[in-house]
Amino acid sequence: MYKLVLMRHGESQWNLENRFTGWTDVDLTETGRQQAKQAGELLKENGFEFDLAFASVLKRAIRTLWIALDSMDAMHTPVGLSWRLNERHYGALQGLNKAETAQKYGEDQVLVWRRAYAIAPDPVAEDDPRNPRFDARYARVPADQLPRTECLQDTVARVVPFWEESIAPAIRSGRRVLVTAHGNSLRALIKHLDGISDEDIVHLNIPTGQPLVYELDENLRPIRHYYLGD
Numbered sequence: 001m002y003k004l005v006l007m008r009h010g011e012s013q014w015n016l017e018n019r020f021t022g023w024t025d026v027d028l029t030e031t032g033r034q035q036a037k038q039a040g041e042l043l044k045e046n047g048f049e050f051d052l053a054f055a056s057v058l059k060r061a062i063r064t065l066w067i068a069l070d071s072m073d074a075m076h077t078p079v080g081l082s083w084r085l086n087e088r089h090y091g092a093l094q095g096l097n098k099a100e101t102a103q104k105y106g107e108d109q110v111l112v113w114r115r116a117y118a119i120a121p122d123p124v125a126e127d128d129p130r131n132p133r134f135d136a137r138y139a140r141v142p143a144d145q146l147p148r149t150e151c152l153q154d155t156v157a158r159v160v161p162f163w164e165e166s167i168a169p170a171i172r173s174g175r176r177v178l179v180t181a182h183g184n185s186l187r188a189l190i191k192h193l194d195g196i197s198d199e200d201i202v203h204l205n206i207p208t209g210q211p212l213v214y215e216l217d218e219n220l221r222p223i224r225h226y227y228l229g230d
């Protein structure tokens with residue numbers, strides 16, 4: 001039996017302001033840092049150790065990992081970063097809060113988007129500064145793979161290959177793996193692991209800063225999962 005630990009980053013500044021964040025590189029709040037520290041302490045108290053950790057290339061996930069590893073006294077753990085673990089790209093919604101979104105697009109459109117699996121918001125324009133192609137951290141990503149908006153289906157389509165190519169092989173080789181990522185990129189991973197339907201996945205909400213432990217059989221099929229600290 002293998003164990004895999006997933007963790008959503010702690011509270012960020014734009015979580016607090018109820019803004020769509022997506023690929024915007026906002027940092028953790030002090031509360032978010034505390035959550036990461038407590039998660040690390042919980043993992044240590046429960047005897048967890050890791051041989052490898054993964055995170056997105058967004059600082060709120062990386063810092064969550066750093067703080068958790070630090071409180072486990074395990075900052076020597078090798079870390080793999082990938083854009084494929086980034087949060088869902090929210091296109092032109094990035095930066096808007098609840099009022100601005102409703103004002104700009106109307107409540108009806110918001111309700112459609114909330115429940116949709118395969119509908120993406122308006123993309124950021126090619127020359128919009130928010131276009132990932134202008135960000136050095138994505139320089140080595142082929143331009144046709146870089147999103148300017150995403151629906152949840154798009155996020156699943158770019159997270160699952162990372163699972164197949166990087167995370168699953170590490171687990172199969174006997175490494176104990178920790179993944180710190182985002183609400184929708186973890187939804188994508190969990191959808192794949194548990195075989196959750198397109199309709200149901202939009203209702204799955206993963207709490208921030210709480211380690212989620214998956215026990216996997218020899219074929220990496222989930223046997224059970226539980227949150228530490230419950």
Ligand SMILES: CC(=O)Oc1ccccc1S(=O)(=O)Nc1cc2c(c(O)c1O)C(=O)c1ccccc1C2=O
Pocket residue numbers: 018019020093096097098099101110111113114121
């Ligand atoms: C709790 C909250 O205030 O959520 C916000 C934050 C910013 C804008 C709108 C809202 S809301 O109150 O309409 N709720 C709200 C709104 C939305 C979503 C969502 O999950 C949600 O809970 C989406 O997933 C979502 C996904 C893709 C496009 C738009 C939305 C969206 O507009």
